[in-house]
Amino acid sequence: MxxxxxxxxxxxxxxxxxxxxxxxxxxxxxxxxxxxxxxxxxxxxxxxxxxxxxxxxxxxxxxxxxxxxxxxxxxxxxxxxxxxxxxxxxxxxxxxxxxxxxxxxxxxxxxxxxxxxxxxxxxxxxxxxxxxxxxxxxxxxxxxxxxxxxxxxxxxxxxxxxxxxxxxxxxxxxxxxxxxxSAAHHDLVLAVTSHLPHLIAYNIVGTAADLEEVTQSEVIKFSASGFRDFTRIAASDPTMWRDIFLNNKEAVLEMLGRFDEDLTALRRMIRCGDGDGLFALFTRTRAIRRSIVAQGQDTAAPDFGRAAAKNDPPAGR
Amino acid sequence: MxxxxxxxxxxxxxxxxxxxxxxxxxxxxxxxxxxxxxxxxxxxxxxxxxxxxxxxxxxxxxxxxxxxxxxxxxxxxxxxxxxxxxxxxxxxxxxxxxxxxxxxxxxxxxxxxxxxxxxxxxxxxxxxxxxxxxxxxxxxxxxxxxxxxxxxxxxxxxxxxxxxxxxxxxxxxxxxxxxxxSAAHHDLVLAVTSHLPHLIAYNIVGTAADLEEVTQSEVIKFSASGFRDFTRIAASDPTMWRDIFLNNKEAVLEMLGRFDEDLTALRRMIRCGDGDGLFALFTRTRAIRRSIVAQGQDTAAPDFGRAAAKNDPPAGR
Ligand SMILES: NC(=O)c1ccc[n+]([C@@H]2O[C@H](COP(=O)([O-])OP(=O)(O)OC[C@H]3O[C@@H](n4cnc5c(N)ncnc54)[C@H](OP(=O)(O)O)[C@@H]3O)[C@@H](O)[C@H]2O)c1
Ligand SMILES: NC(=O)c1ccc[n+]([C@@H]2O[C@H](COP(=O)([O-])OP(=O)(O)OC[C@H]3O[C@@H](n4cnc5c(N)ncnc54)[C@H](OP(=O)(O)O)[C@@H]3O)[C@@H](O)[C@H]2O)c1
The missing domain is CATH 3.40.50.720 (NAD(P)-binding Rossmann-like Domain)
Incomplete structure (x- = not known):
């Protein structure tokens, strides 16, 4: 540079x-x-x-x-x-x-x-x-x-x-x-690429914190198997995110509606034991990941297995 | 060692x-x-x-x-x-x-x-x-x-x-x-720390892929703002995950039910403009993140801003 x-x-x-x-x-x-x-x-x-x-x-x-x-x-x-x-x-x-x-x-x-x-x-x-x-x-x-x-x-x-x-x-x-x-299109694009993911992450972390059958310490201990990636997102600034949801209400609620419909279909596949349906969805979602890595918007380094780095430099609060 | x-x-x-x-x-x-x-x-x-x-x-x-x-x-x-x-x-x-x-x-x-x-x-x-x-x-x-x-x-x-x-x-x-x-308790703990997060990630990536108002290329382009973290999880092996959902059906459906209830409450907060409610939830979820980092189950290095590393070593498929 x-x-x-x-x-x-x-x-x-x-x-x-x-x-x-x-x-x-x-x-x-x-x-x-x-x-x-x-x-x-x-x-x-x-x-x-x-x-x-x-x-x-x-x-x-x-x-x-x-x-x-x-x-x-x-x-x-x-x-x-x-x-x-x-x-x-x-x-x-x-x-x-x-x-x-x-x-x-x-x-x-x-x-x-x-x-x-x-x-x-x-x-x-x-x-x-x-x-x-x-x-x-x-x-x-x-x-x-x-x-x-x-x-x-x-x-x-x-x-x-x-x-x-x-x-x-x-x-x-x-x-x-x-x-x-346009501003309107921006708000729709970001509702799906950013606001909905944050909403879902905040929600799942909240759900996990409220369980009675599984203790909070178990949730934390065994978080490396997926949950911790959501907690990273759900640690974002509360003021910033409150403002985002209050100011992009329509687009967020619209995307949340789609998400919910799809979740209902997915739940039905699990309940009915539709293994082929699950396999097809899980294969389709992989392709998007590949494109993101190919376009340099993320690294291909494996993440779930990332080393615990207690000595990482502190980064802000 | x-x-x-x-x-x-x-x-x-x-x-x-x-x-x-x-x-x-x-x-x-x-x-x-x-x-x-x-x-x-x-x-x-x-x-x-x-x-x-x-x-x-x-x-x-x-x-x-x-x-x-x-x-x-x-x-x-x-x-x-x-x-x-x-x-x-x-x-x-x-x-x-x-x-x-x-x-x-x-x-x-x-x-x-x-x-x-x-x-x-x-x-x-x-x-x-x-x-x-x-x-x-x-x-x-x-x-x-x-x-x-x-x-x-x-x-x-x-x-x-x-x-x-x-x-x-x-x-x-x-x-x-x-x-x-016990095996039963394991299945419940993992349903919340791993299976539900994967289910949600697969679902949101599927939702994003199906939109008409926002193109797939836009989703990929602007994925660094949260979405990409879900795609990483949703790139996990389809066979493995189909088998998990088919074999831990009850616990997964139970956790999904809780998630859904909480999401309904969260949606209502957004619709009603309940800024204090949102702020309170977003503050509570931060504490869990801190415990995970403190216990060495993740690193504190900032992630959303992680460098695009086109030259990362290839890691499997
Ligand atoms: N963080 C992200 O990932 C990200 C990404 C893209 C865009 N953004 C956008 O960038 C903006 C800032 O986000 P950020 O992450 O930089 O937030 P931040 O780290 O919390 O910084 C915001 C700063 O603005 C100050 N401030 C608040 N009210 C003010 C006022 N009335 N006049 C002057 N200064 C004021 C705050 O002071 P106090 O400390 O006293 O509140 C704080 O120092 C937000 O609109 C957000 O949507 C954020
Ligand atoms: N990946 C994770 O994050 C993770 C974490 C914890 C536990 N696990 C568990 O670990 C187990 C293996 O997962 P993995 O990620 O290692 O999967 P993987 O990389 O796909 O490896 C599974 C291997 O088993 C082989 N195989 C399939 N059926 C077989 C059979 N009947 N007899 C002998 N070999 C057979 C497969 O061969 P083909 O290539 O021909 O299918 C493949 O080489 C799963 O039960 C999973 O739930 C996975």
Missing amino acids: AEEGASAPIFDSVALIGLGLIGSSIARGIRAYGAARRIIAFDSSQEVRARVSALGIADDVVEALAAAARADLVILCVPVGVCGEVARALGPHLSPGAVLSDVGSVKAAVIAQVAPHLPPGVQFIPAHPIAGTEYSGPDAGFATLFQNRWCILTPQPQVDAAAAAKLTAFWTRLGANVETM | AEEGASAPIFDSVALIGLGLIGSSIARGIRAYGAARRIIAFDSSQEVRARVSALGIADDVVEALAAAARADLVILCVPVGVCGEVARALGPHLSPGAVLSDVGSVKAAVIAQVAPHLPPGVQFIPAHPIAGTEYSGPDAGFATLFQNRWCILTPQPQVDAAAAAKLTAFWTRLGANVETM
Whole structure:
């Protein structure tokens, strides 16, 4: 990536609002790949601001939201549920021509909450980098988080093509592959690839915690046989996920309905002892896995047998 | 583990029936940790037998099941659904005092199918090492698969304490922590920690594959946001999993019933916009994750952000 780090910055200044996992990863990525000349950081938490200063990942850590509005690109990296309130406070300070973006995991609801607060001329281009971990906070971020991951843009119709091209170049510089689609389609795609899996994972971990016949300590002990992979997902940030489900309600409920229908059919196969039906389904699902590995969206290394690594570096909380 | 490798072998000869992932891992583990003097291998597949010979992981690759019956310890490492038929063919050749075990993921059904074929005096001690990967076959195995994993024994009541102690020592030598419980309890514990998670994973991957509004290529592209972890589990061997669901039907359906009730409650929270209820559940599920990491049953390394590793070593099919 050395040749990329040496290219010209894409924006003069970038302001990041919210320096958690995603915001701090963007900050680190901007530095590592020279995507902007200056990084301005604002977070509502005094503790986070102090930590960002100590980490030295921004040029300017500002005490007021308004002070971040002067940047050429402002990115909201806060939970989906507060994007509207941040936009209301930020809106009046934005100058026409500035690019406003976000990283929220839901798009239609964020647009509905943010757009009304923007002065004319502000280029609002919502975005969603499909990358993350189950950790939060400014210490959890890293510059390579977006490498070989997708970043979806859902530009408002009235946006300048030049502004969209600049934001595309920005995410490309951070290592992402950029794709554009409508907000509604984004919310449907993510409902199935991300929101439904998280919902199911939270649910199964909750079910296992409530059993009486099997103790919690047994569930933990014998978790390597499948369950632990769900607990990883179900350890994701509660605030972020509450906001996602509340703000992508329709698409999530729609996908959950499909899942439920299929589960009813699967249950019937088990009850009736339909071995051929089970075998056919289990063979079909394998093909999708192969495509994911082939497209570099996961590694082929065996996982269920992964070594217990008590000495792994701590990664956030 | 050098000092362990240097201890005396626990069995003189061990026969492995079925040299797939688990059988071949046991073979490699016996060698690596000196758990037996001789390894005899039988597999119904000519191709597997040839591969085992080429890999050199057994002392004797035999062409007939009967030739494997002379060992002090015989372990069935075949799919659950064929354990009964293998036992019928093997039973008459076993000598009193020999220890017979298996590694099946289901215990009550295996016992019901195997026990009737055993001559008196054979020490039948069913076992289930809680370790594996989503790969199959003799190339997928490795000696350290059982390290720091649990192995559950469900000994028949009439079994000699000395035989059970020897099998415990054997699995301990391979790196496992041994636990004893009833077959019925095993099947319930595994229904929640392993069978239900796999069922749910197979189901969600099936659901995603059948959508019309979201293309399969979109599902694959954007899978890093949660979905891919399910596809890993849903890539497990179809034969093995068909047999598990057919042979642990009651416990699986019981756990599925609980899961379904909880999902109905969760769906209602989303529909009603009950943010506090969602937040409370998502906070509770985090605690279980922490215990799993603390007990060394998983690593704390962030996963959703794991690097795409196109150059990972191929691991089985
Ligand atoms: N994590 C992922 O996997 C992932 C992936 C893709 C997209 N996203 C999206 O990225 C966004 C941020 O997620 P994250 O994982 O980076 O969360 P995070 O680590 O919890 O960081 C969010 C940060 O925003 C701060 N904040 C909250 N309210 C604020 C406000 N009104 N003004 C300024 N700062 C505020 C928080 O401060 P406090 O600590 O005081 O709350 C925190 O420092 C979310 O919209 C999420 O949907 C997340
Ligand atoms: N994989 C896991 O994660 C895991 C974990 C714990 C326990 N287990 C249990 O371990 C057992 C084996 O699983 P595995 O993953 O090792 O499966 P595998 O890799 O598919 O190996 C099974 C082997 O048994 C052979 N076989 C099939 N029928 C046979 C017969 N009648 N006589 C002799 N050999 C026969 C198969 O040959 P073919 O190739 O010709 O079919 C194959 O080589 C199963 O009972 C499973 O429930 C698996």
